[in-house]
Amino acid sequence: MKPFAGLSLLLSTTLFLLSFTPAVFADSRSDYDYQYGLYRQSYSEFSVLKKDYLDTSSLDNQQKAMLSAKQSILTRDLSKASLAWYIWDLIDASKIDYPPIKSIFNALAEARQYYLSESEKSKKIITTENLKRFSSDYQESTIKHDRLLRYGIIANKIARLVRIQIDSQTAYDDLLPRLPSPMPTTVAARVEELKTMHASINSLIESLAVELKPFDGEENVDADIFYSVRINKMNEIIAIQTNWINRLIDLDLNYATSKD
Amino acid sequence: MQLPKIEVTNPEAQKLIADIKSGVYFASYRVKIAKYKWYIISFFVVVTLIIALAIGKSVASRTPTEVFFPPDLETPQPTTDIVIKSKYEPLRQEIIYFNTDLPDPVIPPFDNLIDLEPPIL
DSSP states (O other): OHHHHHHHHHHHHHHHHHTTSOOOOOOHHHHHHHHHHHHHHHHHHHHHHHHHHHHSOOHHHHHHHHHHHHHHHHHHHHHHHHHHHHHHHHHHHTOOOOHHHHHHHHHHHHHHHHHHHHHHHGGGOOSHHHHHHHHHHHHHHHHHHHHHHHHHHHHHHHHHHHHHHHHHHHHHHHHGGGSOSSOOHHHHHHHHHHHHHHHHHHHHHHHHHHTOOTTTOOTTTTSTHHHHHHHHHHHHHHHHHHHHHHHHHHHHHHTOOOOO | OOOOOOOOOOHHHHHHHHHHHHTOTTHHHHHHHHHTHHHHHHHHHHHHHHHHHHHHHHHHHHSOOOOOOOOOOOOOOOOOOOOOOOTTHHHHHHHHTOOOOSSSSOOOOOOSOOOSSOOOO
8 A cells, every 4th residue: 555655745735736837828918929920030031041052062962952941831820820819819808799890800800711721731841842832822812901910000009999988978977977966057168078089089080990991902002102001090089088088077076066 | 319410520421412412413314314204104115004903813813713604484384385286187198198199009020022033123
C-alpha cells in the first residue's frame, strides 16, 4: 500500500499547487502581436535567403529560400487572421447590435477564415511553380479581405460612437425623472434641446456607417483620404457629443434632485 | 603762596623771549603754514574722517544688530473648493478621450507576393 499512498500524496500536492496557478488566457491583441512578430522575423529571413538564391541559384539555396517562403506565407496569413480577429474583438467589446455595420462585423469573421485557410493551403506548396501560382492567386483573392480590415477599423470607431450614444441615452433616461416636476420652462427647453441633439448625432453616425460599402467597392479605399474624410466626420460627432454631455451634466448639477 | 620771580639773565634766552614776544620767532612758521595750508587742511580732514569712522565702528560693534522680521502675516490657507461631480462624469471623460485617429490599430505592411522570382525593375 505504501507506493500508492506516496503517489496519491504527490497527486494531491500537485493538484493543490495547480489550484493557485493563475489562468493564462491569450487575448486577441497579444495573439496578433505574437503572430506579427513571427511574420517579421520569418520575412526578414526570407528576404536574405531569396537574395542568396537569386545571386547563386544552387539547389541548396533554392531549398532554403522555398522553406523560408512557405514559413513567411504561413506567418503572414496567421498574422492577418489574428488582426481580423483583433478588430472583430474590438467591435464586439462595444456590445452593440448596430445593423449598418453588422455586415462588416460578420465579414471580418469570414476574412479570418479565409486567411486561416490560405495559411493551410500554403503548407501544400512544394515547387517554385506552386509558390508562384499560389502567390499570384493570393494577390488577387486577398484584396477584398485586406480592404475589409480597413473598413473594420472604421466600423470599430463607429461601434464605440454608438456605445457612447447608448450610454448617453441611459444617462438621459436616468436624469429625466430627477428633474423638477412640473418642469420650469427653461429646463423643459433644455431637455428638448438634448433630445434633438441626440437624434441629430444618431443620424450623423448612421450616415457615417451607411457610407461604408465594402462590398460595392470604394474608389479611395487604399488612399489616405479614405481615413481622413472619416476622421473629420468623427471629430464633428465627438464635438456635438461633448456639448451634449456638458449640457446634461449642467442640468444634473443645477436642477436634478438626488434619489437618495 | 607766591611764585618766585625768575629773572632771565642769559642774553640768548633774553633774545629768544624778545623774539617770541614780538612774533619774529613765528614768522618763518607762518610762511610755511600759509604755503602748505591746503595740504594741512586736507590732512586734518582725512584724519578727522578716519577717526570718525573708527569711532563709528567701535560704537556700532558695541550696539547689538537689530534684526528685522517681516510683519507676522497669517498663514495662507488653501482655498477649498467643493467640487461637485456629476455621476455622468465618466461618460464625459469617455467622450473627451475618444481617439479619432485612424487607422487604429495600424495595419502593418504585408508582402502579398512572396515568391522566388527576381524583382521587376
